[in-house]
Amino acid sequence: MLHISRIDVAYGDLQVLWDVSLEVGPKSVVAMVGPNGAGKTTTLRAVMGLLRPAQGRITFMGQDITQTPTHEIVNMGLCLVPEWRGTFSTLTVLENLELGAFPKAARAKKTESMQRVFEIFPILAERQSQRAGTLSGGQRQMLAIGRALMLQPKLLILDEPSLGLAPLIVDDIFKVIKQISTEGISILVVEQNVNMALEIAQYAYVIETGRIVQHDTGAKLLTDERVRSAYMGI
Amino acid sequence: MFEIIAQNIVSGIMVGALYGLAALGLSLVFGVLKILNVAHGELIMLGGYTTFWLFNLYGLDPFVSLLVVLPTIFVVGWLLHQGLFSRVVQLDEENRIKNSLLIGFGLTLVLQNLAIQLWTADERSVTPAYATAALELGGVRLPVIRLAGLIIAFLAVAGLELFLNRSYWGKAVRATAEDWQTAALTGINIKTTYLLTFGLGASLAGIAGTLVTVSFSISPFIGLQWTLKALIVVVLAGLGSIGGVLAAGILLGVTESLSAYYWGGEYRELVGLIIFLIVLSVRPQGLFGASE
Amino acid sequence: MKYGGWLIAGVLLAALLVTPQLPFSNNKILTILIQLFIVAAMASSWNILAGFAGQVNLGHAAFFGLGALTTRLMWLDGYPLALSFVAGGLVAALFALAIGFPALRLRGIYFAIGTLALAEALNETVSNILPGNSALPGPQLVSYELPSRYYLALGVVLVVVAVAYWLTQARLGLGMMSVRENEAAAQAIGINAFRHKLWAFIISAFLAGITGSAFAYFHVSYYYQHTFTPLWTFDAVLVTFVGGVGTVAGPILGAIFFVVIRDVLATNLTNFHQVIFGVLFILVVLILPGGFLELWDRLRVRMTNSK
Numbered sequence: 004m005l006h007i008s009r010i011d012v013a014y015g016d017l018q019v020l021w022d023v024s025l026e027v028g029p030k031s032v033v034a035m036v037g038p039n040g041a042g043k044t045t046t047l048r049a050v051m052g053l054l055r056p057a058q059g060r061i062t063f064m065g066q067d068i069t070q071t072p073t074h075e076i077v078n079m080g081l082c083l084v085p086e087w088r089g090t091f092s093t094l095t096v097l098e099n100l101e102l103g104a105f106p107k108a109a110r111a112k113k114t115e116s117m118q119r120v121f122e123i124f125p126i127l128a129e130r131q132s133q134r135a136g137t138l139s140g141g142q143r144q145m146l147a148i149g150r151a152l153m154l155q156p157k158l159l160i161l162d163e164p165s166l167g168l169a170p171l172i173v174d175d176i177f178k179v180i181k182q183i184s185t186e187g188i189s190i191l192v193v194e195q196n197v198n199m200a201l202e203i204a205q206y207a208y209v210i211e212t213g214r215i216v217q218h219d220t221g222a223k224l225l226t227d228e229r230v231r232s233a234y235m236g237i
Numbered sequence: 238m239f240e241i242i243a244q245n246i247v248s249g250i251m252v253g254a255l256y257g258l259a260a261l262g263l264s265l266v267f268g269v270l271k272i273l274n275v276a277h278g279e280l281i282m283l284g285g286y287t288t289f290w291l292f293n294l295y296g297l298d299p300f301v302s303l304l305v306v307l308p309t310i311f312v313v314g315w316l317l318h319q320g321l322f323s324r325v326v327q328l329d330e331e332n333r334i335k336n337s338l339l340i341g342f343g344l345t346l347v348l349q350n351l352a353i354q355l356w357t358a359d360e361r362s363v364t365p366a367y368a369t370a371a372l373e374l375g376g377v378r379l380p381v382i383r384l385a386g387l388i389i390a391f392l393a394v395a396g397l398e399l400f401l402n403r404s405y406w407g408k409a410v411r412a413t414a415e416d417w418q419t420a421a422l423t424g425i426n427i428k429t430t431y432l433l434t435f436g437l438g439a440s441l442a443g444i445a446g447t448l449v450t451v452s453f454s455i456s457p458f459i460g461l462q463w464t465l466k467a468l469i470v471v472v473l474a475g476l477g478s479i480g481g482v483l484a485a486g487i488l489l490g491v492t493e494s495l496s497a498y499y500w501g502g503e504y505r506e507l508v509g510l511i512i513f514l515i516v517l518s519v520r521p522q523g524l525f526g527a528s529e
Numbered sequence: 530m531k532y533g534g535w536l537i538a539g540v541l542l543a544a545l546l547v548t549p550q551l552p553f554s555n556n557k558i559l560t561i562l563i564q565l566f567i568v569a570a571m572a573s574s575w576n577i578l579a580g581f582a583g584q585v586n587l588g589h590a591a592f593f594g595l596g597a598l599t600t601r602l603m604w605l606d607g608y609p610l611a612l613s614f615v616a617g618g619l620v621a622a623l624f625a626l627a628i629g630f631p632a633l634r635l636r637g638i639y640f641a642i643g644t645l646a647l648a649e650a651l652n653e654t655v656s657n658i659l660p661g662n663s664a665l666p667g668p669q670l671v672s673y674e675l676p677s678r679y680y681l682a683l684g685v686v687l688v689v690v691a692v693a694y695w696l697t698q699a700r701l702g703l704g705m706m707s708v709r710e711n712e713a714a715a716q717a718i719g720i721n722a723f724r725h726k727l728w729a730f731i732i733s734a735f736l737a738g739i740t741g742s743a744f745a746y747f748h749v750s751y752y753y754q755h756t757f758t759p760l761w762t763f764d765a766v767l768v769t770f771v772g773g774v775g776t777v778a779g780p781i782l783g784a785i786f787f788v789v790i791r792d793v794l795a796t797n798l799t800n801f802h803q804v805i806f807g808v809l810f811i812l813v814v815l816i817l818p819g820g821f822l823e824l825w826d827r828l829r830v831r832m833t834n835s836k
Contacts, residue, residue, distance in 0.1 A: 051421075051422060052421075053418055053421065072421075072426070072428070073421035073422065073427070074421055074424050074425055074426045074427065077421075077422060077423070077424040078424055082422070083422050085418070085419065085422060087419075089416065089418075089419035089422055089423075090419075091411070091412050091415050091416065091419070092415070093411065093415055094408070094411065094412070098408060101408075102408055102409070102412055102423055102425075103423055105405070105409065105423055105424045105425050106424040109424070150423065154423070154424060273638055273642070321811065321815070324815055325815075331637065334637055334638050335585060335637070336814055336815075338585065338638060338641060339766075339770070339810070339814045340811055340814050340815070342763070342766065342810075343767075343807045343808070343810040343811035343814065344807070344811065345807075346763065346767070346803050346804070346806065346807035346810070347803075347804050347807035347808055347811070349803075350801065350803040350804045350807065351804055354801065354804070461759070465645070465646065465649060468642055468645075468646075469646070472642070503653075503657040504657070506649075506653050507650060507653045507654060507657075510646050510647075510649055510650040510653065511650060513646050514643065514646055514647060514650065517635065517639060517642075517643050517646075518631045518634070518635075518643075
């Protein structure tokens with residue numbers, strides 16, 4: 004579905020990604036793990052068109068999206084829940100979700116999407132008229148995911164969903180991610196929390212200092228010596 | 238004595254509403270695109286000349302000409318953004334601000350001097366039949382034209398608020414103003430949002446221009462004066478705060494009016510500038526802006 | 530600069546020095562050259578704060594005006610010219626020192642519009658207090674001759690260019706440029722950003738001040754307010770960018786181009802030179818941030834590459 008093919012990305016003169024390749028197939032859950040600053044978010048920004056790679060290609064559903072503007076990529080069904088949550092704090096929960104259905108195709112399904120989001124995250128239904136800025140960290144994460152779901156995504160990318168959240172909430176979030184994947188949406192999750200990520204992923208990539216150093220099935224990586232010692236302190 | 242002061246205050250409110258209207262477009266553009274268009278006053282000037290020529294050539298009533306000015310200056314704004322400002326909007330903050338400042342600056346020179354070439358440097362005015370008509374309310378004289386300007390200013394603010402809060406595109410504009418990257422990730426077309434916003438800011442300037450022409454006069458040189466005036470109001474209100482702009486404008490208008498009364502007309506402009514400088518050094522986020 | 534560049538500059542300087550003595554020189558030529566020197570000096574002095582230290586000052590005219598006003602008033606009051614001249618620069622520098630503390634605390638755009646407003650406030654004040662014009666009284670009018678004005682203006686622009694050049698070699702100037710590039714990084718390596726900005730501000734002001742002094746000595750009659758109008762700032766900004774901001778030669782090149790278009794070519798298209806310059810300016814900002822100098826560099830690279 005999503006093919007990232009040997010991309011190089013630089014910020015001005017500073018190159019940060021070298022020869023990165025990654026694939027997400029239909030109806031699968033893929034993880035990209037690695038330490039802080041390894042280039043995970045940069046890869047995602049390149050995929051979504053917030054950055055352009057200097058080399059390489061990115062294709063989604065067979066179409067080359069390397070130079071496509073962000074909102075068009077989103078319209079094709081590729082959506083990102085960014086690391087910075089991406090909720091509009093000056094708008095209410097309801098307005099945030101409604102805005103999530105901005106593209107015409109999503110707008111038509113607005114009511115059912117919103118129903119679905121409220122089913123998955125009942126707390127959002129409770130706090131619909133609250134301004135998003137007043138929500139807690141975990142609730143904001145739920146709102147961010149909810150907003151992405153309003154776009155009727157075919158592939159949902161989550162950047163560090165566990166960041167800054169208490170372990171119990173992280174559990175909840177990952178349960179939700181699993182639930183979403185069972186409904187047929189492909190997931191790419193990018194995480195520092197290697198454990199949680201590898202538990203739900205069928206396939207995973209390890210990225211360090213801008214390069215993919217390892218990739219294998221989730222199960223194999225969980226038991227891999229190197230991964231365990233580097234990331235799980237074992 | 239009280240009547241004279243009341244008259245001054247009322248005049249100040251009416252002029253102030255015009256200041257607020259002039260600043261509205263500037264504030265909108267800054268809030269969303271994060272650029273300060275110093276050629277804003279030239280857009281006001283262009284709106285004013287549109288009204289003048291429509292009146293002069295076709296006898297079109299200046300208030301009716303608003304219907305023409307709105308779309309015309311919107312298109313001018315659209316073109317200016319498409320051709321010029323769009324190229325700097327996506328730069329990093331420092332370069333974006335510096336380059337947009339410089340572009341606006343160059344535009345000011347080009348537009349002002351083109352106006353001089355095309356329409357001469359003479360001051361012109363528009364005098365419809367009701368130019369001297371006025372209402373009398375408790376000893377205070379309310380010129381009909383200024384009163385209409387006041388009403389239009391309020392309508393413009395109300396219209397803008399409605400657009401931003403109730404319409405889909407309005408919410409897209411607010412979202413883009415807050416965080417353009419997330420807005421893009423929501424499927425909002427940022428380029429179109431910017432174009433729309435800039436065009437809207439330009440039309441608001443155009444409307445202000447019409448009112449300036451019919452309340453005072455029009456010449457190619459009013460651009461810089463009004464840019465400065467709008468800048469002062471925008472900074473007073475707080476860069477990016479749209480609600481406070483009308484109030485800040487009225488505050489400025491009344492202060493100017495009373496200063497002119499107490500200290501003489503020559504100090505009218507000076508008062509505004511001094512207040513501006515004080516606010517800038519003490520509270521740069523403005524009277525109504527959020528503390529950083 | 531390579532030796533070729535120095536040679537050209539030397540020849541030009543010699544030519545400028547002897548111009549008033551040449552048989553074909555007349556008032557028109559000298560006047561245009563004086564105007565060139567003033568524009569070049571204004572641009573170059575502005576460039577020190579904006580191009581070297583990175584602070585865009587939209588109130589540069591204030592310094593010019595203060596220098597002109599001080600010199601004119603003192604000189605017409607009987608003080609010796611030399612004293613009045615230096616006093617002009619000093620008053621401007623003191624003004625910069627005084628407002629530097631509050632003004633330089635403002636960042637980027639606030640600084641730009643703050644200085645703009647300040648210059649406007651000064652403009653308004655002067656037009657209220659001194660609405661008339663300043664005309665040379667009898668004795669000065671009778672003894673008026675152009676060559677001394679010419680040499681003073683030439684001297685001023687040489688001083689300005691010399692200071693600009695010196696800054697590119699001195700630690701003070703390099704410190705300013707590092708503040709321009711990245712203020713936080715400069716602070717991190719021990720450079721006091723505020724002090725460098727203040728120095729740039731004061732130097733820029735002093736140089737603009739003595740330029741104003743040269744203006745006051747040159748003009749027979751002018752409105753006091755004229756030296757405070759924002760046009761002086763705007764022309765300086767335009768000229769600097771078109772020539773090449775942040776360089777020593779840029780403002781000079783821009784000034785030559787400007788004066789050629791404005792005073793030599795402009796016949797009946799009164800303000801059209803402003804339109805041309807405005808358009809050029811916008812093109813520079815969008816496409817060629819280094820101005821003419823960058824264009825020249827690029828052409829040179831092309832020519833050497835095609836060998």
